Amino acid sequence: MAFHDKDIIILGAGIIGCTIARTLLEKGFNVKLVAKHLPGDEDIWYASNWAGALWHGARDLSANYKYLQTVSYRRFMNDYKMDKTCGVCKVRVQEYFDEYPSDDDLWFRAVNSNYEELESHYSGNYAFGCEFDSVVIEPPRYLPFLKNQIESLGGQFIRKEIKDIQELYDEFGDSMIFVNASGVGPKYIKGIFDPDSYPNRGQNVLIKTRTDYAVRRAGKEYTYIIPRPMSGVVVLGGVNQPDQTHSEVDESIVKDEIRRAHELAPDIVSEDPEIAGIIVAIRPGRKGTFRLEKQKVGHRYLVHAYGTNGKGYAYSYGIAHDVCSKIEEIERDCCTSV
Numbered sequence: 001m002a003f004h005d006k007d008i009i010i011l012g013a014g015i016i017g018c019t020i021a022r023t024l025l026e027k028g029f030n031v032k033l034v035a036k037h038l039p040g041d042e043d044i045w046y047a048s049n050w051a052g053a054l055w056h057g058a059r060d061l062s063a064n065y066k067y068l069q070t071v072s073y074r075r076f077m078n079d080y081k082m083d084k085t086c087g088v089c090k091v092r093v094q095e096y097f098d099e100y101p102s103d104d105d106l107w108f109r110a111v112n113s114n115y116e117e118l119e120s121h122y123s124g125n126y127a128f129g130c131e132f133d134s135v136v137i138e139p140p141r142y143l144p145f146l147k148n149q150i151e152s153l154g155g156q157f158i159r160k161e162i163k164d165i166q167e168l169y170d171e172f173g174d175s176m177i178f179v180n181a182s183g184v185g186p187k188y189i190k191g192i193f194d195p196d197s198y199p200n201r202g203q204n205v206l207i208k209t210r211t212d213y214a215v216r217r218a219g220k221e222y223t224y225i226i227p228r229p230m231s232g233v234v235v236l237g238g239v240n241q242p243d244q245t246h247s248e249v250d251e252s253i254v255k256d257e258i259r260r261a262h263e264l265a266p267d268i269v270s271e272d273p274e275i276a277g278i279i280v281a282i283r284p285g286r287k288g289t290f291r292l293e294k295q296k297v298g299h300r301y302l303v304h305a306y307g308t309n310g311k312g313y314a315y316s317y318g319i320a321h322d323v324c325s326k327i328e329e330i331e332r333d334c335c336t337s338v
């Protein structure tokens with residue numbers, strides 16, 4: 001069978017698996033996604049359904065990581081331009097810094113348009129404030145959009161949970177390339193068992209209010225306010241609880257997130273807002289950073305792309321393009337070394 005005729009098997013159908021699938025299909029590869037959870041599912045272990053999700057240029061990044069995030073921004077912005085119902089919205093972001101940022105902290109000025117520094121801050125409590133355009137993604141709308149895109153390009157979804165990576169090799173005996181985009185799965189899947197993977201519980205409050213502004217505080221408190229303009233709600237966060245996996249709502253976190261959001265942006269979040277829902281979900285944490293590498297396993301390749309923790313949307317298409325390049329390198333080696 002010719003190289004390009006073989007199916008590439010992707011384990012995982014969250015934002016990472018789906019953006020990889022779409023990118024590979026656009027390049028002409030055949031793709032099958034195998035996953036326990038698929039777009040449309042609501043399970044706390046399916047992180048992608050619950051993200052905020054604001055594109056935000058993180059601090060302290062290498063040039064390569066900045067570029068991965070930049071690629072994602074370009075792709076989300078393009079979806080926004082092409083289809084206003086896809087679940088991507090353009091918003092204005094206000095960011096407040098507890099300490100004066102370095103030039104490097106503000107690297108995103110090259111990505112986000114209409115950047116400006118703020119002269120008057122909400123409370124005057126911050127060392128620096130700025131404003132810029134960005135995108136938010138509403139996962140319950142965007143994931144089904146991606147599923148449609150993938151299926152219309154010929155990709156197939158197969159619902160299945162695996163316990164051992166060997167199950168995939170046995171079921172797809174003709175395939176040579178497997179992509180591991182299983183989120184926190186590698187902590188539990190035999191044949192991978194990654195000791196650096198860990199579940200990182202998040203809990204957010206959804207409130208009923210309308211705004212086109214996202215607000216973030218960078219520094220002492222991890223606080224964000226993310227609008228979902230298509231749904232008339234705003235997401236308040238956040239909290240990181242490494243190694244916690246319970247699904248029950250912690251009321252003290254609800255109160256604390258509302259208090260912090262109100263302090264940050266009192267004109268968007270009142271002291272006692274109308275709560276529209278609570279989100280509880282498990283982020284795919286990984287000590288150090290996410291894993292993005294190609295591994296040779298016998299005559300097969302396993303390309304790892306998992307562990308994006310709280311930044312999976314921001315990195316998604318960048319990771320997908322990198323995985324695609326790795327697979328094209330394999331194609332080149334296979335088709336030219338006769």
Ligand SMILES: Cc1cc2nc3c(=O)[nH]c(=O)nc-3n(C[C@H](O)[C@H](O)[C@H](O)COP(=O)(O)OP(=O)(O)OC[C@H]3O[C@@H](n4cnc5c(N)ncnc54)[C@H](O)[C@@H]3O)c2cc1C
Pocket residue numbers: 011012013014015016017034035036037038045046047048049050051052053054055160161162163181182183184185186189202203204279280281282283284306307308309310311312313314315
């Ligand atoms: C509350 C919250 C807010 C967030 N906000 C943001 C934000 O504003 N911006 C941002 O960029 N990111 C945000 N994130 C992070 C983002 O959601 C994650 O980084 C991202 O969703 C991870 O995607 P993933 O595809 O790797 O994992 P997942 O979405 O968890 O998908 C994993 C896939 O692998 C499959 N799988 C796993 N194990 C197995 C198995 N054994 N057999 C078969 N299938 C398996 C699952 O079924 C699923 O399909 C947030 C997360 C949370 C929880």
